[in-house]
Amino acid sequence: MSLSPQWLDELRARVTLSGVISRTTRLTKAGHEFKACCPFHNEKSPSFTVNDLKGFYHCFGCGAHGDVIRWMTDQRGLSFMDAVKELASEAGMELPAMDPRAAQEAEKRDSLHDVMAAAQAWFAERLTSSEGDKARAYLVTRGFNQRTVERFGFGYAPEGRQSLKAALSQFPEAMLIEAGLRIAVEDKEPYDRFRGRLMLPIEDARGRVIAFGGRIIDAAKTDAPKYLNSPDTPLFDKGRTLYNLHRAGPACRQSGRIVVVEGYMDVIALAAAGIEDAVAPLGTALTERQLEMLWRLTENPVLCFDGDVAGQRAAMRAVTRALPLLRPAHSLKIVHLPPGLDPDDLIRRDGTAAMEAALAQPQDLLGLLWQHERDAVPLASPEDKAGLKARLMAQVDTIADRDIQALYRRELSERFSAFAFPPREQREWKPARPGQRGVPAPRRSDPAQTARLRKSAGSRDALGAAVLAGLIRYPAELARHADVLAHAELADPRYGALVDAVDSGESLESGHLRTILAARGLASPAPDDYAALRFGFLADDAPPEQAQADLAAAVSLLVERPALEAALAEATRRLERDMSDGAYAEQQRLLKRKLEFESRLRHMASARAGAEQAAPAKPMAE
Known part of the structure; x- marks a missing residue:
């Protein structure tokens, strides 16, 4: 598809800029323009103006500037093409013709969107029926009120293996399978993927349902995974999707931050407590694509991890994934919750104020890197300390931006020197040796006990x-x-290094595992x-x-x-x-x-x- 400048100008002319902006920002008429408090930064007096005649908005406080397409990408968090498609639909304009193959793929995606919308409507209807009693009871235990249930589109998938097929009989079996709603097995009848689960729709940046997540309700089913997500489909790529992005994007413009938590139930718990600017990856560590999506919203996303060993490991995986991508003014902040608590637990125990306080005091990426490598192994000998420096510098070498790499190298080298070579007066005091005046001789121990x-x-x-x-x-x-x-x-x-190798899909061969340990300065x-x-x-x-x-x-x-x-x-x-x-x-x-x-x-x-x-x-x- 080729979008000519003339076509884009026609699109801008057909859409009223103030009408689009007023959907999320309160505008006040001021002569030939509109004014508002800027949605891109916090301010008390309005410095944000919208001019329909000239077709642009401008903030005299932070410098935000753009047209209606830029508004959709920056404030709504949409990609350029998604913004164009939404505006074109509103303006009643046909997109330029695509090549036949691209047109066929687009038609297939549109049809699958219809399938997913129908499935979501059916799941939501089943939740309100007698079949959904257990699912509704579970939502009550989580403290989710009716508004939260409806806002996030909770539903219920019944136990039957053919229930969804019967409910969506207007769609061919092949489409249900391609949408990830049914599972095809060789020489057997296909069956519903989601059964006996509380259902949650996963939506794209435009708010369209593209996948589902299901939580098991019956605790007796220990052989089934607790959470089950849709597989990758023509609509859904989990590495390119962030749950709740279409809601958190506008909220981020108001708060100036975006919070990344570990799962979609954490996102909903935060939203129910009034924290609207949270997203979550979908069963994987943050990908490079997801990091870029976050950086489009804010320069320093806040990653919030559970306060357990798995949460600490997830934080380091995010750090190592982000290091090569760092660029000026763009980094990450990390929050570790108290041990054993996730966001929902902390809010239930200490209230929303405690969660906000934790988010307000994040650790920077460099600090986490230093702390993790310093605490990775005991540092009892000069060789151990030299290993610490080698590990730190190996991490720094992955940073592509040369200026940032040089600054990280200097900062970490200074921290290492202060740690390894403290001033003499700051070194740990050592007690006098037994036998010196005033120092009693040690008690003799029982040789057998020793x-x-x-x-x-x-x-x-x-x-x-x-x-x-x-x-x-x-x-x-x-x-x-x-x-x-x-x-x-x-x-x-070394156990953490081996588990990381499994998580990252490394080759599980003896020689390669030894290489992984050696690269981290760890002995095999x-x-x-x-x-x-x-x-x-x-x-x-x-x-x-x-x-x-x-x-x-x-x-x-x-x-x-x-x-x-x-x-x-x-x-x-x-x-x-x-x-x-x-x-x-x-x-x-x-x-x-x-x-x-x-x-x-x-x-x-x-x-x-x-x-x-x-x-x-x-x-x-x-």
Whole structure:
């Protein structure tokens, strides 16, 4: 399609600029012009003017300037072509003819829009029926009133596998499948994708339904995913879509910010609390395209992440994705909520003011990068600190803009120097050595107790090293355990690096995983270490199926350990505060679990030792 300057001028002439702007901004007549408080920045006295005769708007405060098409792209957040199409429809103008293939694709998309609109109407109608009782009850538990339910278009998909097909019988089966509403399987009858779910429409920048998200209602269905989104279709590309953009775009012009949260239910919870300028990606980390969409709205989008390990990892994925794209005046701000809370939890517990306070104090991108890399591994030796600097500079090297890269390099180098080479008077005071005047000699410890403690600590360290070695030796198992490892409180940053490799679609091969660790300045377990670790799944002659089962058991132990130790520590603190029978019983129960855990660990670590004593040694292989 080719839009000539003459055609665009005709479009501008047929549309009244003040009429379009007045839909979202209150205008006051002032002679031949209109005035208003600028929608692009906060002000108390009007400096924004609209001139229909000249066909442009202008703000004398912030310099915003443009015609009706620019208004649609900047204030509404539409793409240029979407803005032109909407204005042309309003003006009754036909778009210039496209080539036959493009015309056919456009016709197909228009037809699919009809399908999605019909599906949305049916889902909304089912929510109000007796079938939607459980879905309505769930919405009440979330605190969503009727206005929020109607505004965001909640609906319900019944349980039947053929219910939607019967309701939308006016559309061919092929269109329902192409729209992502039905699933086609070989040699079987197609069936409805969404069944027994609370439904939520996903809309494009023009407010048209292009996909759906469904949340399961029946908690007993543990074999089904909690949330299910439409697949990519001719209408829906999840990497190019931000949920709620058509509502948040205009709100962003008033607030001067755009907030990115992790899921669409977070967006709705914020909107219900009066925070209208929030969007969310759809089941993926932020893409380059989504970042560009955000930067069109504001120079510093605020990314808000849940206060858990997964939220921290999501923040770093966003940072590494954004670094190569940084350009002057465009960056990101990051907010971490209190541990264990998402936006809805925080608002319910502390109110909207607490959420606004968190959003008002974001961390800048550079600060998060420094904090994450500094805390990634213990920095006990000069080599560790040199590794920190290497990781920081490797991140800086990905920045394409040379000026920003140089400034990041200088700022991070200064922070590193202040951290690694503090002034002498600021260094940590070290206590006097035993034997000096006034310093008592240390108490002698029980040799047997010391040996038991060392053996226990050695087993714990060996477990972490063995699991890491096992995942590298059997890389296909990494995808199986990635979710569990991602949500575990593991101090070793190498697990985070391996899980990131799964999330980003990296090749899961032993050699490539070692390369990933090396690129982050992290060591890989060497094949020569396997014998010392003495876990059966690392043996050369271990049957693959048995090795994978033993590795899964070791992963379970590794994940269980931090939670058990934290619970035991809390129970011990409680017992010290409250010498009650209940506190004592809880501590003893956890101590018993800890002893059982250590017994299972010793058994796993010693199983290979017994096998090696009964069989001749074999050459070591990776």
